[in-house]
Amino acid sequence: MSEDYKIKVENVTKEYDLYRSKSEKLTSFFNLTRHDSVPHFWSLKGISFEVKQGEALGLIGVNGSGKSTISNIISGIIPQTTGFVDVRGDTSIVAISAGLKWSLTGLENIRLKGLMQGLTFDEIAAVRDDIIDFADIGDFIDQPVKDYSSGMRSRLGFAIAVHINPDILIIDEALSVGDDTFYQKCLDKIQQFKKEGKTIIFVSHSLKQVEMLCDRVAWIHFGDLRQIGDTKEVVSAYRKFSSDFKKKTAKERDEYQKGKKQIQLNFDVNAYEKEVAQQKANDMSLTDREAKRQTHKLFYGEVLPSKMTTTSKWLILAAVIVMIFFAMVTISGHSITKSISDPSSLVHPVYPKSQSDKQHFK
Ligand SMILES: Nc1ncnc2c1ncn2[C@@H]1O[C@H](COP(=O)(O)OP(=O)(O)OP(=O)(O)O)[C@@H](O)[C@H]1O
Numbered sequence: 001m002s003e004d005y006k007i008k009v010e011n012v013t014k015e016y017d018l019y020r021s022k023s024e025k026l027t028s029f030f031n032l033t034r035h036d037s038v039p040h041f042w043s044l045k046g047i048s049f050e051v052k053q054g055e056a057l058g059l060i061g062v063n064g065s066g067k068s069t070i071s072n073i074i075s076g077i078i079p080q081t082t083g084f085v086d087v088r089g090d091t092s093i094v095a096i097s098a099g100l101k102w103s104l105t106g107l108e109n110i111r112l113k114g115l116m117q118g119l120t121f122d123e124i125a126a127v128r129d130d131i132i133d134f135a136d137i138g139d140f141i142d143q144p145v146k147d148y149s150s151g152m153r154s155r156l157g158f159a160i161a162v163h164i165n166p167d168i169l170i171i172d173e174a175l176s177v178g179d180d181t182f183y184q185k186c187l188d189k190i191q192q193f194k195k196e197g198k199t200i201i202f203v204s205h206s207l208k209q210v211e212m213l214c215d216r217v218a219w220i221h222f223g224d225l226r227q228i229g230d231t232k233e234v235v236s237a238y239r240k241f242s243s244d245f246k247k248k249t250a251k252e253r254d255e256y257q258k259g260k261k262q263i264q265l266n267f268d269v270n271a272y273e274k275e276v277a278q279q280k281a282n283d284m285s286l287t288d289r290e291a292k293r294q295t296h297k298l299f300y301g302e303v304l305p306s307k308m309t310t311t312s313k314w315l316i317l318a319a320v321i322v323m324i325f326f327a328m329v330t331i332s333g334h335s336i337t338k339s340i341s342d343p344s345s346l347v348h349p350v351y352p353k354s355q356s357d358k359q360h361f362k
Pocket residue numbers: 016017018041043061062063064065066067068069070
């Protein structure tokens with residue numbers, strides 16, 4: 001992989017724990033459950049690709065293949081489980097369900113997104129009217145977004161995203177809602193973005209839109225990158241897959257999907273890490289030890305653990321014991337030195353002897 005990229009993802013995986021209850025989630029966070037007691041689903045099983053400055057990359061694939069997961073990781077909405085993600089620039093994501101705060105009005109959302117993007121109040125004021133014009137949602141701009149239809153939300157989301165001048169625009173199925181006029185406005189805006197040399201990631205089930213807008217396409221298939229390359233080639237391979245798939249019986253289709261999902265449930269990230277290390281050792285003529293070290297750094301170097309580590313667990317336990325000790329020292333009325341030298345004194349509190357002491361304890 002070269003260093004001349006705008007976005008790079010390398011060996012990215014995403015694991016979801018399929019909790020059956022809230023208490024299971026809590027005990028798992030404190031790392032009190034055995035890792036294999038909760039089913040794990042690997043939404044991404046090791047994805048690597050790059051996007052160059054000014055390129056429009058399409059993401060295609062069947063429902064649930066992992067397109068939104070990877071675009072959400074790139075836009076920083078969710079963290080990856082392993083792997084390296086480098087995004088050189090500000091991203092702005094337009095997705096039907098992401099980005100807008102539902103309790104705020106349209107106008108408040110414009111301000112919030114502008115501030116989050118690092119715009120000043122003056123810069124936000126300068127683009128505010130353009131956003132309102134583009135979204136064309138009338139007086140609804142002063143209403144909470146939760147009262148909008150999905151089409152209106154999508155229009156506002158798109159309008160904000162393209163006007164706050166991001167380097168990288170990520171569009172996740174946002175053009176599938178809305179009427180033809182708005183759709184055409186969006187296409188024009190995306191084309192303008194392309195002319196300005198901005199980088200675009202375009203997630204869509206509409207192969208026509210993908211063919212029209214994308215320079216290259218990545219086909220994500222049940223958590224894997226099945227193919228990446230020239231738009232025509234990848235789209236035609238995907239069309240062939242879809243048409244062959246449709247020719248299968250319902251039972252065959254179901255079995256295929258279940259088989260793929262089972263592989264995602266059984267995915268072994270440690271085995272995958274070993275495989276990558278082995279590959280690295282061969283490709284870069286490294287010793288096994290050095291390849292393992294580099295691979296481990298690549299996998300976990302920039303990932304924060306989502307669960308409590310053993311060290312934090314012990315630190316919290318120690319803090320709780322110290323707090324209980326001080327609480328008992330205060331209640332018992334003994335000095336700290338006495339309590340340390342004779343811990344049993346903690347359960348024998350000092351009682352007031354004189355009348356004045358009793359008065360004091362009342
Ligand atoms: N929070 C979650 N918990 C558990 N599983 C999840 C979660 N979010 C996504 N998944 C699973 O991860 C897989 C990938 O989902 P994702 O939304 O990325 O797919 P997609 O390709 O964007 O699908 P679609 O085309 O339907 O939008 C799916 O099987 C989905 O069920």
